[in-house]
Amino acid sequence: MRTTTALIFTLLFTFLATTASADSFTALAAPYPPYSVSKGLTVKGVSVAALNAIMEMCGTPLSDRSYKLTPWAYAYECAARTPRQIIVNAKRTPVTEPLYKWVGPVMNSKIVLIGRRKDNLVIPFKSDLKKYRIAAVRWSRPEKALLEGGFAKTELKRTPTHVKSLRMLGNGEVDLFATNERGAPSLFEGLGMALDEFVIYHVYEEEPLYFAFSRDTDDRLISRLNKALEEFKSKNGAGQSRFGLTMSANALSMK
Structure with a gap:
């Protein structure tokens, strides 16, 4: 009887501890529509919906207050140094690989160069982009990709928001917009x-997006989350997945 009682208390304590610590994860998301976007005082987006789903499947649900909209550099730095952090839409590279624990890939993102259809630009190779005026939002993921690919900041028309970039594109002040x-x-x-x-004139880069957890995260949770993501993305007999349905519903809510 004493053993049974002890077991019940152990299970109850474990449940309460898990529940109490669910919100102790902080999910860091840079603005990257439609994957992560600011909606009033909350962070939404297709990646946020996917993370919410698999965290709930593993019994560690996140609330709206768990999400913080932050610059990319801050997210990577914070998650590398601070316990119980999650980077949303993280890029997995040889440099970042050992700094975090990984869940994914969640989905792919294509960085593209868009221009006016009437301009009939010809861009067969990445090197040909140097011939054109390219607008990019300052500190955005597309700008970061261009800079890592060999562009200097002075070679880009860097703008504070996409509004300015798109106005410049529409007016013919630039040839391409990176997004x-x-x-x-x-x-x-x-x-x-x-x-x-x-029209999309050039696909600059296609990258898989991950959730990067701080190194203190239990390996067993990382394993469960990867299995949950696999289950979440698996298709049923009708060719549908919970992932696809959730993403479609989330995309509609963003409009």
Whole structure:
């Protein structure tokens, strides 16, 4: 009887500890629509929805207050130095690999160069981009990709927001705008710019996105989260997955 009672108290303590610590994870997300976007005082987006789903599947749900919208550099630095942090939309490279524990890949992101259809630009190779004026939002993921790919800051038309970049593109002040493929339609539509007047001239980079957890995270949780993500993305007999349905619903809510 004493053994049974002790077991019950142990299980109860474990449950309460897990519940109490669920919000002790902080999820750091840089602005990267539609993967992570600011919606009032909360952070939403398709990656946020995916992280919420698998964390809940593993019994460690996150609340809205767990998410912080931060610059990329801060997110990587903080998660490398501070316990119980998660980077949303992390890039896994030989440099970042040993600094975090990884869940994913979650989905792929394409960094693309978009221009006016009527300009009929010819860009067969990445090196040909140097011929053109390229607008990029300062400190954004697309700008970071261009800088890592060999562009100097002085070679880019760096703007504080996508609004300025798109206005410049529409007016012919620049030839191309660097953005991610999934997020581009909502950016153009938000400014009343007709999508059929623009075209993707070059896919600069395609990268898988991950959730990067600070090194203190239990390996057993990382394993469970990867299995949960695999289950979340698996398709049923009708060719549908919870992942696909969740992403579609989330994309609609972003409009």
